[in-house]
Amino acid sequence: MSVNIYQNSSFSDTPFGLKLQQTITSSGSVTGIPAGIQRVYAVCIGGGGGGGSSTTYAGGGGAGGFSTGWTFVPGTCTVGAGGTGGSLSAGGAGGDTVFGMVLAGGGAGGGGTTASTATRMGGAGGGAGTAAASAGTTSYTGAPAGTTGNPGNVGYAGGGGTAAATTGGAGGIGISSGGGGGASTVTGTQTGGAGGKGLIAGGGGSANTTGTGTGGAGGTGDLFAGGTGSTGTGILFGAGGGGGGYIAAGSNGSANTGGAGGNGGGGGGAANNSGTGGVGGAGVIYLYY
Amino acid sequence: MATFAIMGGNIVSNVILADNKEQCEAELGVSLIEYTLENPAGIGWIYDETTGKFVAPIPVDPVVTANDKLIEAGLTQQEIDVLIKEATQ
Numbered sequence: 559m560s561v562n563i564y565q566n567s568s569f570s571d572t573p574f575g576l577k578l579q580q581t582i583t584s585s586g587s588v589t590g591i592p593a594g595i596q597r598v599y600a601v602c603i604g605g606g607g608g609g610g611s612s613t614t615y616a617g618g619g620g621a622g623g624f625s626t627g628w629t630f631v632p633g634t635c636t637v638g639a640g641g642t643g644g645s646l647s648a649g650g651a652g653g654d655t656v657f658g659m660v661l662a663g664g665g666a667g668g669g670g671t672t673a674s675t676a677t678r679m680g681g682a683g684g685g686a687g688t689a690a691a692s693a694g695t696t697s698y699t700g701a702p703a704g705t706t707g708n709p710g711n712v713g714y715a716g717g718g719g720t721a722a723a724t725t726g727g728a729g730g731i732g733i734s735s736g737g738g739g740g741a742s743t744v745t746g747t748q749t750g751g752a753g754g755k756g757l758i759a760g761g762g763g764s765a766n767t768t769g770t771g772t773g774g775a776g777g778t779g780d781l782f783a784g785g786t787g788s789t790g791t792g793i794l795f796g797a798g799g800g801g802g803g804y805i806a807a808g809s810n811g812s813a814n815t816g817g818a819g820g821n822g823g824g825g826g827g828a829a830n831n832s833g834t835g836g837v838g839g840a841g842v843i844y845l846y847y
Numbered sequence: 848m849a850t851f852a853i854m855g856g857n858i859v860s861n862v863i864l865a866d867n868k869e870q871c872e873a874e875l876g877v878s879l880i881e882y883t884l885e886n887p888a889g890i891g892w893i894y895d896e897t898t899g900k901f902v903a904p905i906p907v908d909p910v911v912t913a914n915d916k917l918i919e920a921g922l923t924q925q926e927i928d929v930l931i932k933e934a935t936q
Contacts, residue, residue, distance in 0.1 A: 584848060585865040587874045605862065608889075615918065634874050639850045639862040642887035647903055650889025653862035664862075667889065672903065675891040688918045723923040743923070837884070840864055 573599060573846075582657075582843040585636045591847075601626045601844040602662040603804050605652025607677070607737065608641035609761050609797075609816035609826035609835025610668030610687040615721040616830065617685025618729065618737030618753050618761030618774060618798045618816070619649045619838050620665030622823030623715060625680060625698055629658030635843060638664045643816055643826050643835030648674035648689065652681060652823070655841040665838060666692040666718065668737045668761060668828050683710060683718035685729055685737035685751055685763045685774075685828065691718030694736060704730035708739070710754060719751040719763065726751030726763040729777055729825075737825045738763035738774040738798060745769050753777025753784055753801040753808075753825060761808065761816065761825035761836060762787050762798030771796030776808035776817060776827055785810040785817035785827060798827030803839040811836070851879040852888040852901070859892045859901065 576599055580590060591598065607619030619641055638653025641664060651674060652664025663679030669687030677683065680697030683706060694703030694715030704713030708727030711717045716730025719739035728751045729736030737760035738751030750763035752774045759777025762784070773787025773795075779802025788797045788811040800808030803820025811817045814833025819826045826836030848866060852859040854877070865871040865879070872879050882888035888901040895902055917927050 583864060585851075585863045585875065586867075586871045615924075636853075636861065636875065637864045639864050641862070641889060642882075642884065645887075650862070650887060650892075653864075653890070664890070672905075675889055675904070686924065690914055721918070721924045723925060739924075 576846040578844055578846055580845040583637055588632055588635050591631050595847050597628050598631055599846040600629050600657040600660040602655045602657050602660045603823040603842050604655045604662040604664040604681055605638035605640040605841040606819035606823045606825040606838030607652050607665035607667040607684050608643040608649030608838050609828040610649045610670035611644040611646050611829035611835045612670045612687045613831050614688055614742040614766050615740030616670050616687040616764040616828035617668035617691060617718060617739050618763050618828045619668045619825035620682030620684045620737045620760045621734035621756060621758040621801055621825050622652045622665045622841055623662035623680030624733050624758055625660050625662040627660045629660050632658040638841035640838030640840050641667045643837050644670040645834050646671055648672045649826055649835045651675045651677055652838045657843045661698045665825050680715050682715040682732055682734040682760055683736045685718045686721040686739040691720050691739055693717045704732060710736040716754045725749045726774055728752045729754030729760040731755050733757045735760045735777045737761050740764050740828060742766040750774030750787055750798045758804050758823040759784050759801035761801045761819055761827040764798050764828035764830040765796035766830050768792060773798040773811040775799050776801040778802055782807040782820050784808040787811045788813055793831050796830040797833055800827045800836045801825040849881055851881050854878045854880055857894045859888050859890055
C-alpha cells in the first residue's frame with residue numbers, strides 16, 4: 559500500500575517544498591527551531607466550543623478557527639483548550655491559539671439556558687439553546703463570518719443554527735462550521751440540528767421530547783467524521799454528536815451526554831436535560847519550514 | 848497535559864493547554880489557574896478566590912433575555928420569529 563502525503567491537507571495546503579517539522583500541543587516556550595530559520599509557516603487551530611445543556615433547547619459548540627500564514631518565530635506560543643461542556647448552561651468557548659502573528663480563535667460554546675461567550679478571531683458560532691445562537695467571527699485575515707439562522711449562514715467561520723420545534727437549525731457551513739441548534743417540544747418526534755460541514759466542524763444540537771428524540775449529528779469534517787446523536791424514546795435521549803476535528807473524529811452522543819468534539823478544534827455536542835455538553839476538541843499548532 | 852485559565856485580574860482571558868503550570872507562567876508571563884471538568888472555566892468567567900470556583904458571567908443582552916423568557920413561556924423559536932416579524936411590519 560502506498561500513501562500520498564499530498565492527499566493530506568496538513569501537507570498540501572502549505573507552500574511547496576516545506577516539511578511539517580513540529581506539532582505543538584502545549585503552551586509555553588518555542589524550542590527546536592534551527593539557527594538561521596527566521597520565518598516559519600504556521601497552521602493554527604483554536605479550541606472547539608463546548609456543547610450547551612438545557613432541559614429544553616441546547617446547541618452544539620462551534621468549531622475552532624483555522625488560520626495559516628508566514629510568521630516570525632516567537633519566543634512563546636499558546637495552544638487553546640477545548641471549551642468545557644455546559645451543565646444546564648452554555649458551553650464554554652474554546653481557547654485561542656496563537657503563534658507569532660498567526661491567530662486562530664476558539665469556537666463559541668453552544669447555547670444552553672444561558673448564552674455563550676462570544677467567540678473571536680475566526681471561531682465559528684455556537685448553536686442556539688433557550689438562549690440565542692451566536693454568529694461566527696471575522697478571521698484575523700479579514701475573512702467574513704456567517705450569521706445565525708436556520709440553517710446558520712455560510713462564512714469562513716459559520717454561524718450557529720437557531721433553535722426550532724421538530725428540527726433544530728443546522729450549523730452554518732464554513733472552514734470552521736457552526737454548531738447545530740436545539741429542538742424541543744413536549745411530545746412528538748424531535749431532531750437536533752446537525753453541526754455544519756467544514757474543514758473543522760461544529761457539534762450537533764440536542765432534542766428534547768417525551769416522544770422519539772434524536773440528537774443532531776456532529777458536523778462532517780473534511781478530514782474526519784462527526785459523531786452521531788443519541789436516539790430513543792423519552793427525555794433520557796437526544797444528545798448531539800461532536801463535530802469532526804482536524805486530528806480526530808467527533809464522539810457520538812450518549813443518552814443525555816453530548817459527544818466530545820474531535821481533537822483539533824471540533825465543536826462539542828449539546829446535552830439534553832441533566833446531561834453535560836461535550837467538551838470541544840483541543841487546539842493545535844503545526845510548523846512548516 | 849492539563850487545562851489552565853489565563854487570568855486578567857479575576858476574569859478568564861483565555862483557556863489553554865500546558866504541561867507545567869509554573870514553567871508556563873514563567874515563560875508566558877501570565878497568571879494561570881488550573882481548571883477541571885468538576886470546576887470548569889471559560890473565557891469571560893469570573894474566578895471566586897473565596898470558593899476557588901469559576902463562575903459564568905450573567906448575560907446582559909436584553910434581546911437575548913426577552914427571547915429566553917418567551918421560550919421559557921412555551922413559545923417555539925419559530926413562533927417568536929413570526930411575532931417579531933409581525934411587530935416590525
